[in-house]
Amino acid sequence: MALLAEGDVIAGRYRIERLIGQGGMSHVYLAADLKLSGKLWAIKEMAAHMPRELQLEEEAALLIAMNHHRLPRIVDFWSSDSEGRSYLVMDYIAGVHLDQHVQRLGRGFKPEMLIGIGVQICEGLHYLHSRKPPIIHRDLKPSNLLIDGKGEIRFVDFGIARKFKPDGLEDTIKLGTIGFAAPEQYGGRQSDGRADLYSLGAILLYLGTHCKYTECTSEAMTLLAKRGFSQLAPAIEKLLHSLPEERFQTAQEAGAALSKLLERSQAGSAGVRGGVRVGGAGAAASGRSIVIAVMGAGPGVGTTHTAVSLAHSLARYSRRVAVLELDSRATAFERIFHRLGVEGGHSRQLPHRRSRIEGVDYLRASSRVEMLDLFAEDYTYIICDLGSSRRKDLLEEFIRADLAILVGSAVAWRIDEMELFSADASGQIKRSPVYCLPFAGGPDVNRLQKLLNTKLVFALPAVSNPFVPGQAMEMALLQACSEVLPQGIRPVKRGFWLSGKK
Numbered sequence: 181m182a183l184l185a186e187g188d189v190i191a192g193r194y195r196i197e198r199l200i201g202q203g204g205m206s207h208v209y210l211a212a213d214l215k216l217s218g219k220l221w222a223i224k225e226m227a228a229h230m231p232r233e234l235q236l237e238e239e240a241a242l243l244i245a246m247n248h249h250r251l252p253r254i255v256d257f258w259s260s261d262s263e264g265r266s267y268l269v270m271d272y273i274a275g276v277h278l279d280q281h282v283q284r285l286g287r288g289f290k291p292e293m294l295i296g297i298g299v300q301i302c303e304g305l306h307y308l309h310s311r312k313p314p315i316i317h318r319d320l321k322p323s324n325l326l327i328d329g330k331g332e333i334r335f336v337d338f339g340i341a342r343k344f345k346p347d348g349l350e351d352t353i354k355l356g357t358i359g360f361a362a363p364e365q366y367g368g369r370q371s372d373g374r375a376d377l378y379s380l381g382a383i384l385l386y387l388g389t390h391c392k393y394t395e396c397t398s399e400a401m402t403l404l405a406k407r408g409f410s411q412l413a414p415a416i417e418k419l420l421h422s423l424p425e426e427r428f429q430t431a432q433e434a435g436a437a438l439s440k441l442l443e444r445s446q447a448g449s450a451g452v453r454g455g456v457r458v459g460g461a462g463a464a465a466s467g468r469s470i471v472i473a474v475m476g477a478g479p480g481v482g483t484t485h486t487a488v489s490l491a492h493s494l495a496r497y498s499r500r501v502a503v504l505e506l507d508s509r510a511t512a513f514e515r516i517f518h519r520l521g522v523e524g525g526h527s528r529q530l531p532h533r534r535s536r537i538e539g540v541d542y543l544r545a546s547s548r549v550e551m552l553d554l555f556a557e558d559y560t561y562i563i564c565d566l567g568s569s570r571r572k573d574l575l576e577e578f579i580r581a582d583l584a585i586l587v588g589s590a591v592a593w594r595i596d597e598m599e600l601f602s603a604d605a606s607g608q609i610k611r612s613p614v615y616c617l618p619f620a621g622g623p624d625v626n627r628l629q630k631l632l633n634t635k636l637v638f639a640l641p642a643v644s645n646p647f648v649p650g651q652a653m654e655m656a657l658l659q660a661c662s663e664v665l666p667q668g669i670r671p672v673k674r675g676f677w678l679s680g681k682k
Contacts, residue, residue: 184209184225190267191258194223210272221255222272222336225265246311247471247580250304251335273334275326282322282387289387291409292445295438298384298415300333301325302435305380309373309431316371320379321360322386359386359394363422374424377434381419381427388412396420411441469559470664473581476568477588477597482618482640484512486587487565489646490661491540493654497665498560502541506577507567513544538647583664584613590620590628590639599631614660616640636660 184207188196194211197220201208206226213219244254256269278297282289301320308315317335324337362378365371382394388409393400396417404413415437421427428434472490476483484505491503505513517535535542541559564581566574578584588598598615612634617624620639628637638660641652649657658665 183207189214190223191256194221194269196223211269220272221269222252224268224270226268227265244580246307246315247582248304248307250300250307250333273326273328273336275328275334277323278325278327278333278383278387279322279391281327283391286390291411292442294384294388294409294412295442295445296331297327297333297387298380298412298438299435299442301380301383302431302438304333304335305373305376305431306435309376314373316373317376317379318365318371319361320376320383322383322391325383362424364424372424373431374427374429377419377427377431378421378424380431380434381416384412385416385420388416411445415441469562470583471562471564471581472583472585472661472664473564473566473578474585474587475566475574475578477586477601478594479568481568481587481589481594481597483567483587484510484565485643485646486585486616486618486640486657487563488516488540489640489643489649489653490585490657491561491563492538492647493649493657494561494563494661495539496654500541500559501539501561501563502543502559503563503565505542505544505565506574507565507569507571508544509569510565510567512565512567513542516542578613583661585616585660586613587616587618588628590617590624595624595628595631598628602632612636614638616657616660618642 183199184190184196186196186198190196190211193214195214197210197212199207200210200222206224209223209225211221211223213221244257247253252270252273254268254270257267259266276284285293305317305320308317319337324335326334326336328334360379360382362371362375365375385396385400385404386392386394388407389400389403390407392403401413401417404410404416415434419427419434428437474483474487474490487503491501495501516537520537564577566578586598586601588601589595602613613636615628615632615634615637616639617628617637618640619642622639625637625639629635638656640656641650643649643653
């Protein structure tokens with residue numbers, strides 16, 4: 181495969197800075213964005229004539245459909261240039277591979293650091309394995325994992341990941357790195373999520389033995405104990421069992437076991453240990469924008485009112501918040517600007533119309549490309565008002581968001597709109613959305629919880645001014661969004677605690 185050279189410009193936008201990684205099937209480059217000054221991306225290049233299971237299109241399709249702070253965010257993809265190559269543009273993660281990190285620390289690499297790494301890997305694996313259908317990584321190893329400056333573990337290569345097929349007898353292609361791949365990946369049966377857990381065990385043993393062993397031999401366990409990691413031995417032995425049914429059965433189960441070890445190892449302490457973060461709140465901890473999508477189950481249910489109220493509620497606790505109107509045919513923001521006498525101007529950097537109201541940026545974007553430009557602006561939260569349209573591009577944003585909120589009406593003749601939406605989208609949505617009912621009461625919430633078989637239903641009080649939502653609305657919305665809140669904001673029964681103060 182021909183290599184790109186420093187200074188080459190591809191797609192008219194990305195200037196190659198240098199080669200930052202390579203393997204037998206691909207090359208990865210650091211590239212500067214000529215449109216967004218100062219922005220850097222990682223670009224993965226692969227020959228288009230590779231076997232179908234290894235083509236970059238497969239990797240792009242997997243990653244574009246996912247959104248998790250441990251996975252790279254995909255911003256661009258194209259294939260079949262004049263030399264038959266494909267390119268994937270993703271977040272550039274400034275970090276080091278796990279084996280390099282451990283070697284640099286030497287004797288400074290402590291048990292709680294290794295356990296913390298395992299907990300974070302389990303978090304990423306749990307997300308992958310809980311997709312519908314599950315995504316199996318199949319090539320988990322230290323060189324496919326980075327640790328960034330904040331101590332966050334990031335997955336950086338999905339070249340042979342595959343969707344699990346319950347009726348499959350064995351993998352169609354036998355791939356994986358010797359020493360880290362589970363026995364079943366070499367043929368005879370289909371690899372499921374437990375194959376990734378075997379790889380996790382090999383990684384923990386490899387790092388704990390100072391990058392020497394990946395199998396549970398007597399020499400390996402002796403060295404593990406000698407280096408002070410004996411408390412991890414039972415978990416590692418379980419993860420590395422040759423029979424999948426004898427391992428931990430899920431990443432969540434493995435993560436829970438490691439978390440208990442971590443609590444004992446820390447002996448009550450918390451925070452960042454030796455460059456490995458052991459606490460945090462998802463995307464917020466990774467330093468990227470958290471995207472919350474708000475969609476209406478039908479017209480006139482209060483979608484924009486909810487999105488605006490949420491943006492102003494979060495603005496009290498966050499440095500930068502933007503609310504984005506993504507439906508190009510919507511007129512709500514124009515009416516807001518007109519009513520408040522606010523000018524919606526143009527930024528020199530961005531094509532959106534934008535205004536600022538009570539500390540929140542209001543923007544309009546007509547495409548995902550325009551939306552992606554916002555990620556370079558370092559917003560803590562981006563609230564996407566998707567309206568009630570069922571356009572494919574808007575539904576994709578609803579599915580892709582870190583948190584999806586569906587707003588519906590509690591009146592008797594419209595309550596079924598949320599049930600119909602859930603039924604129609606059940607094959608597309610990877611995780612259950614949060615349901616919000618403006619002007620609803622307790623009986624309405626109970627009824628919808630039973631109808632949808634979920635506890636993620638919240639009543640929103642009547643508020644005439646969404647720019648100043650008030651305590652009741654703020655509490656309701658922050659409870660609805662609790663899974664993406666940072667550690668400093670914790671919902672409690674009668675209010676919210678912020679950084680230890682009420």
